[in-house]
Amino acid sequence: MSFPVIGVVGGGQLARMMAPPATALGLELRVLAEAEDVSAVPAVPEAPVGDYRSLEDLREFAQGVDVLTFDHEHVPTEHLLALMAEGVNVQPGPAALVHAQDKLKMRSAVERLGLPNPRWAAVHHVEDLVAFGDEIGWPIVLKTPRGGYDGKGVRVLGSSADAAASIDWFGTMTPLLAEEMVTFARELSVLIARTPSGASRAWPVVHTIQVDGVCDEVIAPAPGLDPAVAEAAQAAALAIATDLGVTGVMAAELFETPGRGQGFLVNELAMRPHNTGHWTQDGCVTSQFEQHLRAVLDLPLGSTRVLGDWAVMKNILGGANGDLYGSYPAALAAEDAAKVHTYGKSVRPGRKIGHVNLVGGPGSDPGDLRARASRVAAVIRDGADAPDNADAAKESA
Numbered sequence: 001m002s003f004p005v006i007g008v009v010g011g012g013q014l015a016r017m018m019a020p021p022a023t024a025l026g027l028e029l030r031v032l033a034e035a036e037d038v039s040a041v042p043a044v045p046e047a048p049v050g051d052y053r054s055l056e057d058l059r060e061f062a063q064g065v066d067v068l069t070f071d072h073e074h075v076p077t078e079h080l081l082a083l084m085a086e087g088v089n090v091q092p093g094p095a096a097l098v099h100a101q102d103k104l105k106m107r108s109a110v111e112r113l114g115l116p117n118p119r120w121a122a123v124h125h126v127e128d129l130v131a132f133g134d135e136i137g138w139p140i141v142l143k144t145p146r147g148g149y150d151g152k153g154v155r156v157l158g159s160s161a162d163a164a165a166s167i168d169w170f171g172t173m174t175p176l177l178a179e180e181m182v183t184f185a186r187e188l189s190v191l192i193a194r195t196p197s198g199a200s201r202a203w204p205v206v207h208t209i210q211v212d213g214v215c216d217e218v219i220a221p222a223p224g225l226d227p228a229v230a231e232a233a234q235a236a237a238l239a240i241a242t243d244l245g246v247t248g249v250m251a252a253e254l255f256e257t258p259g260r261g262q263g264f265l266v267n268e269l270a271m272r273p274h275n276t277g278h279w280t281q282d283g284c285v286t287s288q289f290e291q292h293l294r295a296v297l298d299l300p301l302g303s304t305r306v307l308g309d310w311a312v313m314k315n316i317l318g319g320a321n322g323d324l325y326g327s328y329p330a331a332l333a334a335e336d337a338a339k340v341h342t343y344g345k346s347v348r349p350g351r352k353i354g355h356v357n358l359v360g361g362p363g364s365d366p367g368d369l370r371a372r373a374s375r376v377a378a379v380i381r382d383g384a385d386a387p388d389n390a391d392a393a394k395e396s397a
């Protein structure tokens with residue numbers, strides 16, 4: 001048997017980070033890139049430029065690959081159905097993927113499976129929205145079911161006046177998703193991988209820290225999490241993946257709600273490697289990127305054992321420093337155990353341009369690891385003269 005070619009639709013950092021494990025396993029990774037200059041292009045031998053919204057472009061790309069998978073969830077369902085009808089091996093398939101594309105479909109599936117959702121409603125008009133808020137109590141959260149990411153497409157509405165002011169969202173997409181504003185202890189994420197044959201593995205449940213709707217830090221495993229809740233969260237993710245026929249990596253983002261639901265409520269699903277799983281690159285026997293490749297090829301899955309007592313991941317968002325490599329001497333000298341990952345992306349304020357992983361052995365402390373990883377990220381973000389706010393980070397840990 002010859003080594004297979006894996007085609008990834010989308011050339012973002014997730015596709016880029018699939019390249020090292022693909023190389024290690026001798027697989028060819030090929031990327032359908034949005035443009036010549038996207039993140040994954042320098043990391044793979046072939047990256048034709050094409051539009052994921054064009055069936056023609058997808059068809060041409062799929063011709064030379066053994067399995068088609070994704071860097072993002074935005075490929076239209078009808079195109080994927082057409083490709084499958086033509087014999088293309090699409091993993092995950094469109095019937096699963098739609099639950100990561102459409103938050104209303106996701107809420108319905110979670111409900112159907114008897115798993116814990118926030119209170120929610122599909123709202124067609126401002127009047128529906130006001131009625132929902134009046135019923136469950138303000139504030140509420142309004143979401144566009146499709147196309148949102150990093151908190152774009154999420155609005156907190158404090159009153160019926162705010163609801164009336166959201167008229168601009170109705171009409172662009174209807175119905176919208178209204179949710180209760182959940183009071184949670186913290187946000188959690190659980191990642192699993194599943195193969196077309198039905199084999200699966202879960203990584204430990206992690207604590208994710210969001211700033212302005214964007215993932216900022218991850219601590220693995222989630223410190224102090226009730227083992228019964230962790231187990232229930234993994235079981236829920238697996239139940240969802242099995243029911244929906246998910247293949248590859250799936251992330252379920254959760255709200256930790258002690259005493260409510262199963263100790264958590266489901267926030268949303270992603271069907272691809274996920275920012276909350278980047279720590280597995282350096283913190284686990286098998287990273288989420290390697291596991292995704294194994295899973296879509298229906299190969300045996302790798303061990304998800306953690307290599308240490310704790311692992312932390314700190315995102316690097318675009319900041320004052322435009323010369324990332326220029327900051328490397330100071331950043332790498334600051335912490336010789338830190339693993340720095342940058343995505344080859346131009347620096348724009350707030351844009352995800354890289355992350356820092358740090359794994360701690362026996363006796364390590366997650367707060368200390370966070371402070372140290374944050375220091376490295378700050379030097380890369382702001383340059384070597386960045387103020388040392390490691391102590392502040394440690395205090396807030």
Ligand code: ADP
Pocket residue numbers: 118141143148149150151152153154179180181182183187210213253267268
């Ligand atoms: P996105 O698809 O943009 O990631 P999410 O639905 O995950 O959007 O929401 C982004 C963030 O907004 C969440 O991580 C959480 O911090 C907050 N959030 C979303 N929904 C709710 C809710 N129902 N109650 C409270 N906070 C929420």
